[in-house]
Amino acid sequence: MPQQGLTPDALDKLADDLSDKGYCLTPGLLPLDIAQQLLTEVSQLNQHCFEPAGIGRELQQQQNQFVRTDAIHWLNGKTPAQQAFILLMENLRLAINRRLFMGLFDYECHFAQYRPGDFYKKHLDAFKGRTNRVLSTVLYLNPGWSSCDGGELLMYEQGTPQPFLKVTPLFGQMLIFLSERFPHEVRPAMRNRYSIAGWFRVNASIGGAIDPPA
Ligand SMILES: O=C(O)CCC(=O)C(=O)O
């Protein structure tokens, strides 16, 4: 069992992977007791606390059932589990900035619920120069997930039809990747699939305009 938490070794490996490959898959970055509390919380959320996920920029958000069918719930830090997670991601932000000088400014994240058959077609989390999302994170919250359950995340290099990486949404595993670089998709699953998707952002305010429209 690898050591859990933001150990110096785990952070050095993360920084090396991000600069060499642009992504890192970490089994033990988040202490498993926090992952367990987050799973308890998301699996007990009332269905009406989820909203259909949208695509595109906040203000022009459209729901598009052809692109994605999952439901989301934004974290607001109001429960102890959320506070623990947000604190850990804040420490991760500072540690990445210290190692890679990425200038990460803040972090936003939501629970995602994919019910059987739900999907998210191939997309980029950010388009160059049009967003302030620079680093995507996905924490998986699915104990006992097996390969017959489906629900893999497929990662692509831009312009290539075959995925170079297939990620099984295993409990406690976190994937971190450069938002502008990798198109990716979520394949339909056979059972409920829970995760927390999040984005480290840079401060894109220019001349008083917040994240100016394209
Ligand atoms: O859940 C996943 O594996 C990825 C989710 C995703 O791509 C997103 O929310 O932008």
Ligand SMILES: [Fe+2]
């Ligand atoms: Fe995504």
